Amino acid sequence: METKRLITRRRAVIAGMASVGGFLLAKYPKLPPTYGNLLRMGDNLTYVAHRTLLPGQSLVREYAESDITSFPAVGTTNPGVTEKTDLGDQYRELQRGAFSDWRLPVEGRVASPRTFSLSDLKRLPSRTQITRHTCEEGWTAIGRWTGVPLSVVLDAAGLLPSARFIVFHTYDDGIDSIDLLDALHPQTILAYGMNGRDLPIAHGAPVRLRVERQMGYKSVKYLQRIVVADEFDDGGRHGNIQNGWAWYTGI
Amino acid sequence: MTSAARHPRWVRIAHALAAVSVLTLAFTGFMILMVHPRLYWGDAGNDLTRPLVELPISRNYKHGGWDEGIAFFQSSSGPTSASRTYDIFNQNGWGRSLHFLAAWGFLFTGIVYVAIGISRGHFRAHMWPAARGHYGLLQRSTYAAVVFAAAPLIVATGLTMSPAVTAAVPALLRLFGGYQSARTIHFFSFVALALFVIGHIVMVVRSGFTRQVRAITVGE
Numbered sequence: 001m002e003t004k005r006l007i008t009r010r011r012a013v014i015a016g017m018a019s020v021g022g023f024l025l026a027k028y029p030k031l032p033p034t035y036g037n038l039l040r041m042g043d044n045l046t047y048v049a050h051r052t053l054l055p056g057q058s059l060v061r062e063y064a065e066s067d068i069t070s071f072p073a074v075g076t077t078n079p080g081v082t083e084k085t086d087l088g089d090q091y092r093e094l095q096r097g098a099f100s101d102w103r104l105p106v107e108g109r110v111a112s113p114r115t116f117s118l119s120d121l122k123r124l125p126s127r128t129q130i131t132r133h134t135c136e137e138g139w140t141a142i143g144r145w146t147g148v149p150l151s152v153v154l155d156a157a158g159l160l161p162s163a164r165f166i167v168f169h170t171y172d173d174g175i176d177s178i179d180l181l182d183a184l185h186p187q188t189i190l191a192y193g194m195n196g197r198d199l200p201i202a203h204g205a206p207v208r209l210r211v212e213r214q215m216g217y218k219s220v221k222y223l224q225r226i227v228v229a230d231e232f233d234d235g236g237r238h239g240n241i242q243n244g245w246a247w248y249t250g251i
Numbered sequence: 252m253t254s255a256a257r258h259p260r261w262v263r264i265a266h267a268l269a270a271v272s273v274l275t276l277a278f279t280g281f282m283i284l285m286v287h288p289r290l291y292w293g294d295a296g297n298d299l300t301r302p303l304v305e306l307p308i309s310r311n312y313k314h315g316g317w318d319e320g321i322a323f324f325q326s327s328s329g330p331t332s333a334s335r336t337y338d339i340f341n342q343n344g345w346g347r348s349l350h351f352l353a354a355w356g357f358l359f360t361g362i363v364y365v366a367i368g369i370s371r372g373h374f375r376a377h378m379w380p381a382a383r384g385h386y387g388l389l390q391r392s393t394y395a396a397v398v399f400a401a402a403p404l405i406v407a408t409g410l411t412m413s414p415a416v417t418a419a420v421p422a423l424l425r426l427f428g429g430y431q432s433a434r435t436i437h438f439f440s441f442v443a444l445a446l447f448v449i450g451h452i453v454m455v456v457r458s459g460f461t462r463q464v465r466a467i468t469v470g471e
Contacts, residue, residue, distance in 0.1 A: 039345055042352030054419040061421055063294075070299030070320070070330040077334040132294060132430060134414050136343050138287030139297035140430050195323040195330075202334045213415045244344035250415025251351060 032247055034234040040246070047248040057185055060212040063130040063142050068195060071133070071141040073202035076172035079222050091171040091222065099206035104190075108167070108228035111158030118192060118206050124148040124156075127189050135216040136249065145210050146193030151184045154228070162230040168209055171222035175235030177247075178211055178218065187212040190223065215249035258467055262373070265364040266467050268356060273448070275353035280441060282346045285309035286339065290438060294429030299333055303435060311339045354409060361402055374398070390454075393447065401444050408437035 031044050076082050080092035094102050099118055107113040128146045135141075150166070159180075167177040182188055192199055192207050199205045204221025211218045217240065227233075234241045241247050258266070288309055289302040296302060298317065305312060316337020323330045368374050377384050378395040386394070410416045411423040411433035427433040455463045465471050 039348035039352060042355060043348055045355055046351055050415050054415060058418045060414060060418040061424060067294070068323070068330050069295045070297065071323070071332050072297050072299055072317070073332055073334040132414075134412075134430065135287075135297075136347060137339070137341065138283065138434065139289070140295045141297050141299075142295045197323075200321075200332060202332060213418050215414070246344075246348050251413040 032232045032234070032241075034232070034241055035247075040241075043246040043248055046251050050248075050250050051181065056181060059187055060131055063132070065130065065144070067142050068130065068144060069142045071143050071203070072139065073200075074135070074137075075217070076221065077202040079171040079173075082172065085173055087171050087173055087224065094206075095201070102206050104207065104223060104226065106153060106157045106226045106228070108226075109160040109163040109230050110154075110228050111160060114153075114157045116153065121148050121153070121190060121192060121207065124152050127186070128193075129187055129189070129210075129212070131187065131210070131212050133216045133219070144193075144195050145189060145191040146196075147189035147191035147207070147210065149186060150188045150190055150209070151186070153190060153226070154183065157228070159228060160230075163228045165229045165232055167227040167229050167233050167235075168220050168223060169225040169227065170220050171224045173238055174220060174240075175233070175238040176218065176220050176240060177229070177233060177235070178214070182211055182213060185211075185213065213250055215251075217245070218249055258470055260470060261364075261367050263467055263470050265360055265367075268360040269364070272353045272357035272360060273444070276350060276357060277441070277445065279346050279350035279353065280438075281308070282342055283350060284438065286311060286341045286343055286346075288312050290435045291431035292428065292435060293431055294424070296431040298335075299331055309340050314339065354406075357402075358406060361398075361406070365398065368398075393450075397444065397447055401440055401447070404440045405437060405444065408433040408440065412437065 031047070032040075035041060035044050079088055080095055082088070102118055104116045104121070105113065106116065125148065126146055127149050128144060130142060130144045133141045133143060154166070163180065165177045165179055166183040167175060169175055178188075187210070189210050190207050191204075191210050194200060194203055199208060204223075207223045208221040209219050209223060233239075234247075236242060284306065285308050288306040288311060289296065289298070290304050290306075291300070292303050299320065307313075314337045316335055316339075317333040318336055320331030320333040323332060374395070376382055377386060378391050378398070380388060380392060380395075382391055384391075407423065408427055410420075411427050412430060417424050417430075423433070424430065427436055
């Protein structure tokens with residue numbers, strides 16, 4: 001009798017797990033395709049769990065002016081100096097002109113590709129938020145960011161129905177992407193101001209991304225180009241994934 | 252050997268899975284801490300702010316590789332920005348992903364273990380202070396504290412370090428006093444768990460290592 005009951009319970013557990021798995025596969029038929037190994041499968045489990053269990057667009061905590069802290073600048077702190085590439089040369093040139101010649105193309109799966117100058121972005125509706133930057137290294141810092149919601153910029157270009165990922169190319173030779181849920185989140189902004197001034201070069205001038213529900217490294221600095229994609233693009237050697245880093249870092 | 256020392260199969264499987272995940276979590280957790288071996292209280296803390304403690308566990312300890320800071324505001328005593336000039340130790344690319352993979356294993360094992368343990372009266376029989384079983388009172392309360400206090404605290408403070416989770420459940424940040432407080436509690440509650448594991452192994456060795464290891468693995 002004891003043995004029989006055991007098997008029934010185990011079958012119930014297996015059936016339950018299979019149905020949860022089936023549900024998730026049906027809801028997310030296309031996970032990032034470069035995720036082949038065990039670690040990246042764990043990342044995908046986190047991604048699917050967050051997207052399934054957490055409410056869609058809840059806001060991160062916003063702080064008071066008096067909560068603003070010192071803010072380390074890490075990674076690339078000046079692409080004009082650190083990147084010995086065409087992009088580095090271009091960045092140095094833009095810097096000489098105080099970024100007045102900087103242009104941000106928004107292209108790919110959009111109805112009307114657009115190019116924005118810094119003053120174009122500043123004319124769009126703005127959002128200011130005092131939020132916590134959470135670095136994967138373990139430190140945190142609170143800063144005030146001013147910018148235009150990414151959703152406003154994407155609306156202006158008009159997302160096509162097949163659009164699934166927003167890909168960011170940067171002057172420090174990086175490529176990274178986020179999904180539409182994070183892209184359309186109200187606190188996801190293209191920031192041109194920090195702590196009441198123009199965004200400093202060390203923090204990503206002239207414009208950086210802020211993705212407040214993920215680790216700091218997803219908030220890429222030195223934006224150069226935005227591409228709307230319907231397929232996942234790991235960015236090759238320019239991306240984080242092939243360098244061993246998780247794509248989804250809500251954790 | 253008394254019959255109480257013969258562990259049921261589900262306990263033996265849960266014990267093996269928990270041991271593997273805790274060891275992996277300890278290893279990767281230590282490696283993650285090596286990247287930023289400073290602990291703080293509150294929501295924010297970084298190399299430019301004052302830490303609660305600094306641990307000399309990697310070359311990142313007090314590395315001092317920062318250029319001179321620039322004040323964000325008029326006041327020179329206010330917040331500053333400084334750029335890092337030092338190539339830090341950082342293996343978080345795989346370290347974090349392995350930590351979270353092991354955390355999933357720990358969580359699933361814990362949920363199934365507690366569910367079966369409650370439904371079979373395992374905890375009532377072996378861990379309740381009033382239980383009359385194989386274990387002494389101190390041992391029973393220690394096991395209960397690990398399962399029902401330390402492990403949930405470690406999981407909850409771990410989740411508080413997830414910006415996506417705290418956006419959905421801001422109460423976690425209030426409960427633990429902020430992100431960095433949660434990180435500090437996460438570390439010290441793990442230290443408590445590690446001390447338990449050491450004590451646990453000492454007891455196993457002293458009460459007959461071979462017999463106890465057989466009891467928890469093959470169950471004989």
